[in-house]
Amino acid sequence: MAAAQARDAAENGPARPVLEIRHAMKRFATPEGQEVVALDDVSISVAPNEFLTLLGPSGCGKTTLLRVVSGFEDLDAGDIFIDRQDIAGRPAYRRPVNTVFQTYALFPHLSVARNVAYSLEIAKVEQAETRRRVSEMLELVGLAGFGERRINQLSGGQQQRVALARALVARPKILLLDEPLSALDKSLRGKMQQELKALQHELGISFVFVTHDQEEALTMSDRVAVLGQGKLQQIGPPHELYRTPSNVFVARFVGESNLFAATVSEVGPAHCHFRLADGQEVRLPRRDGQTFSAGDKVQLLARPEDARPSPPDNGTGLRFSGPVREVFFVGTHYKLVIGTSEADEPLKASLPAGEDLGAGPAPGQMIELWFPASRLHPLAGEVGS
Known part of the structure; x- marks a missing residue:
């Protein structure tokens, strides 16, 4: 239609x-x-x-x-x-x-x-x-x-x-x-x-x-x-x-979300650079309507299904590691809750069942996650706003 x-x-x-x-x-x-x-x-x-x-x-x-x-x-x-x-x-x-x-x-x-x-x-x-x-x-x-x-x-x-x-x-x-x-x-x-x-x-x-x-x-x-x-x-x-x-508000209400506090470190004609508190940096294309300035506090949105269990050697994005707190098997994939020191809240990830995970992760297991830069979306405002 x-x-x-x-x-x-x-x-x-x-x-x-x-x-x-x-x-x-x-x-x-x-x-x-x-x-x-x-x-x-x-x-x-x-x-x-x-x-x-x-x-x-x-x-x-x-x-x-x-x-x-x-x-x-x-x-x-x-x-x-x-x-x-x-x-x-x-x-x-x-x-x-x-x-x-x-x-x-x-x-x-x-x-x-x-x-x-x-x-x-x-x-x-x-x-x-x-x-x-x-x-x-x-x-x-x-x-x-x-x-x-x-x-x-x-x-x-x-x-x-x-x-x-x-x-x-x-x-x-x-x-x-x-x-x-x-x-x-x-x-x-x-x-x-x-x-x-x-x-x-x-x-x-x-x-x-x-x-x-x-x-x-x-x-x-x-x-x-x-x-x-x-x-x-x-x-x-x-x-x-x-x-x-x-x-x-929309990011939290429509679907599950991971929000990472970041600061705008550099603004170019076509890209913005963002820095997390742990020192990680990521460069994202500027979208229509975005008016970020250097020093602005923002949040980077990553959906759980965008998580990857291991990054490629040349992959750009954000990397996190931590212990698995909870595992939910829902047939085609595993829904994970992961504790990290870098994130303000536990991470949520959705990983396909049977791909590089064998029988699936277990609570307490350490896991590394990567969110590709192409799947990140910046939002104005500090965490908790």
Whole structure:
């Protein structure tokens, strides 16, 4: 989908966003008389047919953002546009969006078909058209022939499909999904992730998906918006957030990370030199937007899977050694926790099983690790920031 959007943009110019959130502000009063800033100057746009995920820890503002788009909350300041129309003040039932909730909110006293048809009945759509669209939608979500069943006769995955069908049958411009897979077991959750993404491609509707599960966000999304403390920390394609996070918050939240305190020792036109406290130095290419100066305190990010058990003779990067504290065998690789004197926190490494390790490392064993320079990413700020 990203490739198709890129081709369309090249031929016709960038597509107009179907949803624009501009400088959204939202505060809540607490029972103690204090104030919580749920959204702090958040601006996000969603392209047509895009799967955008709002990712962040509990209390970061992602569900609040979904609720202000759907009309269940009002902004204190800012604007929301759908298809360039300002929808501020428009009640939820008059907005061209539908929401799939975490609890599904299905009607237990109604059949599957009546649940799906509910919004069409409220809108007084003709019965023949309602039956046609309900039948079409049940087939699309894999529930053809289930129309007369009651909700309590369905599995969790089937109930989730009913909730999807009910939200989609009214043909919204945007589908909002508030952690709809969180109640499912791991295997069913993985299956529903694939089905949901395939459904979004088939329908061509923009999805805005809320989750705190980083793997789920990286797997399903065209782009991910990371929220923290009510602010938009970074937005971009999954690989961009993972490989080149914009700050420490994103580096720590999206995937596992090793962060090494360093100082900028030299800044050139194309490269920066960084020095660790133990004297190791590494030269990295300057990336767009980096404004480091000599003497700046930074952190170098290395992902656990970038660790190598032994460096080549001419390999550039960072070397560490220390005792193995913990070993976790996960089938294709070993996840290690290693104590070192050079790092501020224990190192995390992921090494392939069966490659140069025999039966695998043992707790207490000394091990040497190397992180190639090409896999390091500098971030502004000192350790603990």
